[in-house]
Amino acid sequence: ETGVTQSPTHLIKTRGQQVTLRCSSQSGHNTVSWYQQALGQGPQFIFQYYREEENGRGNFPPRFSGLQFPNYSSELNVNALELDDSALYLCASNPMGGGTDTQYFGPGTRLTVL
Amino acid sequence: QQQVKQSPQSLIVQKGGISIINCAYENTAFDYFPWYQQFPGKGPALLIAIRPDVSEKKEGRFTISFNKSAKQFSLHIMDSQPGDSATYFCASTYTGNQFYFGTGTSLTVIP
Helix, strand or coil: CCCCEEECCEEEECCCCCEEEEEECCCCCCEEEEEEECCCCCCEEEEEEECCEEEEECCCCCCEEEEECCCCEEEEEECCCCHHHCEEEEEEEECCCCCCCCCEECCCEEEEEC | CCCEEEECCEEEEECCCCEEEEEEECCCCCCEEEEEEECCCCCCEEEEEECCCCCEEEECCEEEEEECCCCEEEEEECCCCHHHCEEEEEEEECCCCCCEECCCEEEEEEC
16 A cells, blocks of 8 residues: 545546545655546646645646645646546655655546546 | 657466566656556556666566666566556656656456
8 A cells, every 4th residue: 555545536527517636645745746547548647746836737728726735635626627537537646855756656536527 | 749658558478477568768867767557446556666777677576677778668577477467557757757657558467
């Protein structure tokens, strides 16, 4: 186990709705990254947060936003859901500055948009 | 532009055989190359990782071979077991940056 938890496990939404996904990182891991993994594909980087500030963003539109909290938890918010947003959403944490680049992934949230 | 290219897409190996998965990367600034194993319905789990200052790293039945000049690295699974059946992803990154993942290799080990 990586010590990274995500909720909910599964979620079904309809097109146009908004969704919030949650992640709890390991204690001491001040960096969290979010990834989207479409079926049969590798994870695609959405953005990274370091010390509660966005620290890099992939090729995703602004309707994908995030928050990181001091207690090592974070959120991914997606507005105006589209059918193509259906995917497994993964968060990964790592102790930036700890001499390692290893990212520890949570089990993911499976989002289905109808 | 795809930063990391992975092959093959799928692989079937007999129990006890060697499984080999290959990756090639574009960015010479990359300095960390992990392999992740993912079972259905689960998040990726770190299997083994290498930095470019060594050409090979072995952990149990898993070995990474790294060729810096060719910008390629590979995962070798020795004595493959049915429990190794999973999807494997290579990734590349440099310190503090995002991870770029390959498209994955579905490995099936036949008893």
